[in-house]
Amino acid sequence: MAEVKEVGPALIGNVYTVVLSQRNKEMLQLEGYLYHLECSRGSITGVCIFCLYYREKTPVQSGVTASVKQKYLIIFDFDETIINENSDDSVIRAAPGGTLPDWLRNSLKDGFYNEYMQHVFEYLGEQGVQEEAIRNEYSKIPLSPGMLNIFNFLMKNSGLFEIILISDANMFGIEATLKAIGFHSLFRKIYTNPAHFDKRGYLVLRPYHSHTCTKCPANMCKRKIVTEYLTERAQQSVKFEKMLYVGDGANDFCPTVVFSSNDVAFPRKNYPMHRRILEMQKSQPNVYQPTVIPWQSADDVIYYLQRLLQT
Template sequence: MASEVLPPRPGPLSSGGVRAGDPVRAQAASRLAAFDPHPLGAMAQASSTPLPPPPSSTPPLKPASDPRTHDGNTVATQPPKHLLIFDFDETIINENSDDSVLRALPGKQLPESIRQTYREGFYNEYMQRVLKYMGDQGVKMADFKAVYENIPLSPGMRDLFQFLSKQQDHFEIILMSDANMFGIECALKAAGAYSLFRKIFSNPSSFDKRGYFTLGPYHSHNCPRCPSNMCKRKILTEYLAERAQEGTRFERVFYVGDGANDFCPSVAMKSTDVAFPRRGYPMHRLILEMEKSQPGKYQAAVVPWDSALEVCSCLQEALKKKY
């Protein structure tokens, strides 16, 4: 089995919600563990409670009952849908793709000199050095593509995608990931799920004239708790504002994720929304810690999952209540 960019995921969770022996992500999780957002109102619902009823008219995060263009003209509104958001690594796929690509290396491992260059909050820059090293070792686009196409989906994810393919009138689906566009597109196309996603937000990537896989940051932001290259809360807030401007309002937001950087956007969700953290992963642990230490800060209903079939079941239930 290949050595990994980061210490392997399997293993017991530490008290901070990160798997033991994972120092890079432990640092990121420790920042988010101290997350102290503005007051959000009502007490979050417990994981074991039924899904909350859909709101009568108020969409999440940004009001869109009277969306207007920049010139002040009202935009024609569309029938309300649900917004469904996915993470990629260890959510859609059952591995961390940054670790998986090392299988393409001739020696299937990184030298310690590369591993030691990581700086807290600058994981994207670290991966740029990893990919340059891989290019120096002769790893080409076809090698990366073969790895991405063969990363296994998380349990039940294929069934969830099949369900969603028949429910596109009810869900608008987007993906937010700190991986890279090339890898995500390869994996989704191999799974036959690429067309489900209206938009994918991830770090830009390409292959230069040498055939080296290059990576850049997604954006800049002011969130002190997220990596320097991506804050998913900023992405989500801007996306909702953009869609409201276009006349699309969402009755509820559903968020499927696993990592500490999925916790940040989920804190902004309302009590009518649903967070699906992968059970025992950092997002889940950070939610539990916030519910315990800051009651009322986390509003969304919480439905942990081991298999995406559990997510599918809850989405089916939500549709039945509405339709």
């Protein structure tokens, strides 16, 4: 058994730290306090089971402050941001003749795109389109300009960024695309509509959640997702130095409305998100707070991130 003794409040901040000493002792911070953990089993070779949010090994002594740099949170959209198409349009290429019948296309209602895509996937299943054919369409969707470059940049600097993806597409399609390009593991979490193949071999799509936002589709409000994510991370004692949002669509505008002047919105130039921002800046000057950097290539975002890391 290990004996835990509280030795006083820690000045380390909000990062959970594990330290291995030469005398088989560990110093760790748990919930704002510094603890002295002595193990009676000999050498300690791994991370203490008490430290659920292990980050790095840092030599810490009681009463000494450890300086840990906070991460940046970067949020990506998927359709027409990571990829250069709308994946819901791309997957239709798997249908017989590469198109949908008029009765199905005409069934789309404003604000209910998720419900429409449920019918599309049902139709594909009825036409005998199988999982591999759908996966193949997702896996060959072209990426937006510069996107591989920014993924490689973030992979090389992964210790400084926490990366999540929020999309109104679907989990099957997003994972198929990211695995095809080898960057699925880059994202800490993916928030999107759940999708799975049922016993019939049909891809079944469901809405992500319900909400009360009048500006967003019935199945997803990205502002709600971002707010809940920040609350969850704060409960885990994680705070972000800056938030960055890379998107293109009207539903990408909603979460950035609550960003502060310290944060950055990267709208794809001349796409709906960018137009919404320009409209608000014109109609309600000084209300939209984040810095706005339009992008045509993800290389534009990399340029900003490079300068950010140099400051």
